[in-house]
Amino acid sequence: MNDMIIPDLVERELKVVGTRPLRPDGMDKVTGRAKFGADMHVPNMLIGRVLRSPHAHARIKSIDASKARALKGVKAVITADALCDLPSEFVPAGEMMVNFRDITRNVMARDKALYEGHAVAAVAATSDAVAAQALSLIEVDYEVLPHVIDVEKAMQPDAPLLHDDMYTIGADPKPEKPSNIAKRVEFGFGDLDAGFAKADVVVEREFTTKPVHQGYIEPHACLASVSEDGQAELWCTTQGQFIVRAFCAKLLGMEVSQLRVTASEIGGGFGGKTVVYLEPLALALSREACQPVKMVMSRTEVFQASGPTSGAKLWIKVGATKDGTVTAADALLKYQAGAFQGSPVQPGAMCAFAPYELENVRVIGFDVVVNRPKVAAYRAPGGPIAEFAVESVMDEVALKINMDPVDFRLKNAAKEGTRAPYGPKLGPIGLVQTLQAARAHEHYAAPLKANQGRGVASGFWFNIGGETCASLNVGEDGSVAMVVGTPDIGGSRASLSMMAAEELGIPLEHVHPIIGDTSSLGFNFLTGGSRVTFSSGMAIVQAAREVIEILRDRAAKLWEVPMEEVEWVDGHARFTGSGEAKSLSLVELAKTAGKTGGPIIGNAAINATGAGPSLATHLVDVEVDPETGAVKILRYTAIQDAGKAVHPSYVEGQMQGGAVQGIGWALNEEYIYDDKGRLENPGFLDYRIPVCSDVPMIDTVIVEVPNPNHPYGVRGVGETPIVPPMGAIANAVSHATGVRFTDLPMSPPRVLDAIDSNQAT
Amino acid sequence: MASVILSGSLQQLAGGDAHVELDARNVKQLLRMLSERYPELAPHLEQDSFAIAIDGEIFQDVWFAPIEPDSEVHLIPAIRGG
């Protein structure tokens, strides 16, 4: 609860929030000083490596590691036995409910390897070369099983079964036989038949998307050190050191407080670093060797064994009247989960139609396991997949009734009071404002040439709050050390210290932020869900207000006046009572803190609630080369409601980065498997993420519709920018070619095929 | 009595009830009352990760969030994010 936080500051004149100062961690990052996951070296350190399954689906009959153990320089060899086998139950891990049975099996295969790259054993040795040699000496006897990669094939009754105890949750009637369908979800309300009966135009289409990887440039890396008495330290690149602690402690049978996890600088995550892979293995190896163990994934391992997001098969049907009112909307979403249940089909189903005000709506979703790596969160997990398909169909509906696609969206736009397709009514949101900004933008009226097309799409993401702690420690010179528990991926130390400086009324240069380890703060949920500037910001504001209370109290005591007659303005305590004006700065009060009652600190421990959804509208112009099928992005404008942009440069950066990731998803990126279920493109050469010369400048428009639940009106901004691009680009390519594109990625061969077959008909 | 709306999969587990009136003053009371009324729903309320939307504002894991007598309450899956 955030009772203490009142939205009173939105109207206040702001001195720091909303400006563009240099980021506090910037210097380390432009000089090479910043320490990322793989940058740590400690004395007596071993190197760990993982043996991975070459098969997509295989029973592990036996593992003989005796030769590896005998190799000189090998200090530890582990298999699944080194980790606790945990029952299938959902257990709270911070705010998340996780199934530890699946986590322990994903980090190290038990009984069966479920995808190519699935870890089966690990070694620690005195050098990387010795570790690599040791892996080659481990003998694994596999019984290769039939595998299934495709989501619809996996749903067939005769499909190879990944888990023989998986019975579909949410199916009615309850299934009597196990299947690869982990879960069925359904949302919606109204009367679809009546809605479609009222429609003048109905568009119904099927879509496919491929799994795409988050593509962070920094591979997973960690350094674990377990001492002989069981105390453990772990350094790793992660979006949540407290989640890593929770997972690892459970898998290793430790108390959480025995394990101190420090988050390194993180070289990108996008959701992919919210789970554990190497960390429990490094701890188990270190426990066996009684030496520190460092592990770093290769890029191939990152692609093969860390989570991409789902590929999916989607069906969308939308009906509308000639005047542009949507009368009914229906969707069926089938998402690949990878080898263990837990695809983001649920949030995808909730988001699918969320930008629209609908009377009759239904979304059904299936979570389906296949012999691919277990998916991990990826920026607005589930949303981009479903909304790509919905935005494509909405575009086609607008085209059919000859209505401008922005006007069509404005006519049906969700706004404050709209009942979201997942049930509750929405609070204040800024979709209408982003659409108005799109229509008014010079980009929208710019002329297009032959083979060029313009696309528009909107996007929705919820944003979250969650458990958050923060500390402000006022030093004896009045400088402030700020400790937060959420790793900084994209500039949050800047936005958070700006809010601290704003509250305290002191120059930003005097606030020095660090990311605390798991023993320095109470539990923090991870950096994800676009929650950090919102939640850690709330905690910082609360901690700052606690500091101000103490400062007022100290000034009141020094002046021998009641505290009510002391106010805090611009970094100073000011006497407001009658008589001579008195003023003491934070620096002056800090200097005497020891004598006036002791050190001055502010702490906050909250479960932040009241996150506000962020909505966006993107405009894109493309040119399609009819000879090669290549799509060039000519111009791109991203418009988004940020609530309040604390540091506008980094808000723009999120919007630009999300748009370009979306361009990759739309045009190039995909996991390609051979017929044995092996990934054919586990590297940046063949899994091609956008490079600098692929894209134009990404123009941005920040809309600010304040979130009433945050002291500065902040909404999360990090995830929404990846929701609209695929729909916008698909619409643009469709308009440029006259062919509707329903399958991602729209890579040159696919585009050329579509153009050719259209000309043939 | 707060108006509690169950949709989709939850509705199935609640024997098809889409809507129920409960005299719950906070989230914890609400969850207890739902579990008592719908035993089939109970394990899911415990095991799955649920969020509660009270008059449009979403609360995740906040047992003592107050529910007013005229509140509209939705049970929805918890949102995580990347």
Next chain:
Amino acid sequence: MTKHHVETTVNGNEVEFLCATEQTLLDVLRDELYLTGSKEGCSSGDCGACSVMLDGRLVCACLVLGVEAQGRKVETIEGMASGDTLHPLQQTFLEHAALQCGICTPGILVAAKALLERNADPSETEVRFWLAGNLCRCTGYDKIVRAVLDTAAQMRGATSKSGKAAKKAVTEGA
């Protein structure tokens, strides 16, 4: 396994190290000399996070063997600033918020410096193609390209007259 004794110059300092035949220059920089500013993103020359200068030529340190550094000059991100004065690219990257997570930043700075040394007045297209070997997943490249173009303008201004005009243009362009 016999190691090779290599003498080389890194950021102007004479250094010696022992390395195995298969160790790359990147392995040596990071694991033998503890210069971890050069990053390993792929070890196949596709991401550019390990960009360094070898005798004045831009290379991916993961595609060069450690032994190849014998008798040559290596420049890394750690040598880019002089004392407490940042290279104009470093300063402008900060001012433009041209980094988010920062993992690609060292490689991009080294690569951009190499560009400006051979072309003081690059076009946007030239910057984009020069940096096409340096992957960034966070920024969408927009602010990076702007920062490089503005640094170039600033450095041209500094070499011709005072440089103040260029500096002003940078701030306004932000």
